[in-house]
Amino acid sequence: MNIMNRVTMRSLLKNRTRTLVTVIGIALSAALICAVTTYISSFYNTLTENAKYENGDWHIAYYYRHLSDYDQLAANDKIAGIEYVQELGYAKGETEYSYNYVIGTNGNFEEKNLAIHPYEGRYPASSDEIMLSLFENENYSIGDKITLEIGDRYYNGKPVPNFYDELEDNEYRTFTKGEELRIRETRTYTVVGFYYPMSVLDAAALSSHVGLGYPAVTIADGEMSDSFAYDFFVKLKNPADANSVFANSDFVSLNETLLTYMGFSPFAVQNLTIWGVAVLLVGIIAFACILLIGNSFSISVSERTKQFGLLFSLGATGKQIRRSVLFECLVVSIAGIPVGAALGIGAVAVSLQFMDSVVSAIGLKVPLTLSVNIFALLIGIAVSLLTVLISAWIPAKRASRITAIEAIRQTKDIKNTPVKVSKLTEKLLGISGVLAAKYYKRSKKRYKSSVIGLSLSLFLFISIYAFGEYFNIMISATSDVYKYDVSADYIDQILGEDLTAEALLKEYKAADHVTDAAMTVYGDPVSYEDDPGGYSVSVIAGINKSYVTSQAIERGSVNAPEDISRYSDAETSAIYSESPSDFDSTDYLYLDACIVFVDDEAFKSLLKQYGLNEAEYTDPKNPLAVAVDGKRHYDIHSGKNRKTNVLNSDKAQLYIYRYEVPSGMYSIADKYDKNGDEYVAFTDYDLYFDEHKQSEDAYEIKAERIALNIGKVIYDAPFYVTVNFAKLNLIYPKSVMGNICEKWSDKSFTTCYITSDDHAATSRAIENINNKYTMGTDIYVRTEDYHAEMQSGLGIIDTVRAAVIIFVGIISVIAVTNVFNTVSTNINLRRREFAMLRSVGMTNGEFNRMMIYECIIYWLKSILYGIPPTFLITFVTYFIMYQTIEFDFTFPWETAAAAVAVMCILMLLTVFYAMSKVKKANPIDELKNENI
């Protein structure tokens, strides 16, 4: 080892803590980068395996060929291997219009080159055995003999073309009336297995046959003969040749999916996207790491400035200095990168265990498995190394530019700027404060990197946290997330003398693992429509324009009367001959509203949650409703997931309409007049079904208007208000139901929503309760485990959350390491100065105060420089996401505050840790040790 490297090595060992921190930082960045590349290589590998599973592990397929073609292919030296499939022909299936298409493979199932996978049983071993599709062969089971009359399809005396390129549209893909099967031969097979067919089109992965029925797989007859057609599935020595080999033939197809994932497709757009995301992610990580590690190196270099100066004056060249910095970075890289790479791969391996939901969500047939691609790993390591090199290069370059004597004297680091220390500082903090202030101001340049490092920590942590939050919002907004786990619904018939709805709910609440439960009854007017002679209540509520936001009008959440879909029938609307302009002037708009009656207990806890006056909301005469606004919907025009508020204030009034359905009459249309009154048109049953007559014979009834008053608008739906069509949900306590509309309580359809911490157990428990009451009756209570149902949806959210948490976690560790590194190095650099201060009689108390004061200056500066860019980048992120999904801008203030607080504590802890070491040392030794 040359002398420069020896010096470097020793100073690394001497500053063990700092070296360790740097190594940890490098290990973490390497872990992050390698995790990304390994994730992608694993993902790719899985996609490739999946493509092999679904389409087969071959590159080019030659359909409907003959023996001579085989010889030709076999002579091609670009081809590594050929699987062949003998096309035996069609045989009638279970029904008149279904077929089995008999094919004979060459029996090489071991390598799984063809996409056939036994679902039950095994592969055929001889040409007497057959494996059938699981579908359309229900009458057979393993061991059965099956006799197939095999032949060709003919239509109008001509053979039906087989190869899919010859089929125009879907012609002949299905059974055509009048087609016939001309039998060529009869064969008998033993059924040895069933395979699970992927899709009809995938059959192209097995033979030229597409569309009608499924292949029945046997083993080809001994020798290839000229009397049959064959399909050849070819594997190339080098898949990159696929296009050139493919180009000069007809009736061939490329295994495009597989080639794409292997990276050999000309249309590898997907590859581009995946790699694009990867490059972006790695880029961001690398950038963050360069800043952080770079900071650590720059501190290390400035610590060694004097040493460099000395070496300069003794004749070291700039090159030698730079080399020694590079050597340092190599040493820490060798210590950090392998550990980090292993860590990253380990993290990927662990997290892949929890990715089943991702697999099922994207429809993969094979499990996600870890695949450490050497190439990807090397890229990861190279990027990590490059990151460290860039981090080290910048300060090294700077170090080699200054003159020797400048370095020895460190004149560049300390500026004699005039420092005005405020009288207040002096009074409050005495000499400690004055020294601290001067120190900060005069060594601005030297410690700029410290402040930058600290700000960066804040910036990275908060902005990535915010990004994660936005991501969560985005995912939960785009997928219907139910807030309950189990539901049970029933019609009131279950209830009787000895069982009230409340008692049943109570029983539910006491069931295993239940955390909360509520019972709702929808004021569902539609169910009355088929009850002639009864009441009916409109679905659509009227609302005065003055209560509605302009946003809701613009986005069509509310409608002008003439827009309402019930006018869609031109003939019924014809009875209202008034021109639409009549409605233009109306102050009344109509909107889909849903009235939810919830059990009183749940309602009371809702009131409590929002601090509302119970008396006003439960007053039987005029109860106020709690409205749930801010409905999310996908807007087709803008392609945006939007959140629209309908009401512009807490106080609003809605109307619903009730009318009596005259006996024997059928309502055919509703009409609203300017004042928000509703008229309903009726017609006679007989007339209704007699086309063209109802117009003349219809008559109308004015509906009774029921006013609903809203007292409070909330935007976060309680768990029992679930996803529905309505633009606005009104919540009332169940006890006021009859006051709003008599008859509603008669035959209500009740749904109980239950939240649980173990949905499966709860679901079973609820079912048991229901069985107890329904046993021996014909009443049915439907119990649904929603949690299980939306598992796959939740799985993705959980996975993304976990990824974000891991990412934020790693960034936090990097940030913490950085803070520690920055502060402790800062103190180490000043040991001599501290020794001097103590030798001139500064007390420990004064010392601590000075350090705390300095800490605060650094802390405030970091906030000052760290928060505004964080805010900016967060807003930009928000703005970009807002383009596809509407949500309110939130800055994670609490997290930011917590981060800032944690950073302060961390800084103080580091200061006192470093200071305790300084204090232990003998000041004279420190003073003598001029090389610090």
Add this chain to the structure above:
Amino acid sequence: MEILRVEHLSKIYGDGENRVLALSDVSFSVEKGEFLAIIGPSGSGKSTLLHILGGVDKPDAGKVFLDGSDVFDRNDDQLAIFRRRQVGLIYQFYNLIPMLNVVENITLPLLLDGQKVNEAHLKELIVTLQLEGRENHLPNRLSGGQQQRVSIGRALISAPAVVLADEPTGNLDSKNSHEIVELMKQSNRKYKQTLIMITHDENIASQADRVIAIEDGRILRDEVNGR
């Protein structure tokens, strides 16, 4: 034979209010093997001059010729090689590398130059410097005098044409400082090395062949000791 020539050297530090004229139009020349003492009050520019002669600082104007070639007419690397081969610098504060032991500190210029260390020569030097038994000590375990002897060893190891010493005895007691000056004079005579030494010590100055007195960055006096 002239080994060193200084022509119209000027050095300015800082600007505006902080502007200091550390050297102003300094010219002189030194013969090979000469022992030159530089004296002058504190802040007069002595160290500045020495650093420029040693090629560790750059002048704002003027030229320095060593062995006939212009010191600052070299690029950074050439200058570094010049420093490591032609001059030996001894600082008032010893400026040793804390991570390296006595032997490594002494041989540093050779190691930087990729040269082999002549063990016999090193041994002789260590004996002369009275550092036997301390070869493997780190600087923080040495006394001030010992540290200064190490830095002298470092200046002499590459047998430079010129040795530049900035108050080498400034921090030492009279016994130690006597020994050190003797050591340097010995080397000066033995290897016909040119020795330029800054000192505040009248006694040391009187032992030199020639004394240059500096004040406010100008040469006040330049006289040969009549001995």
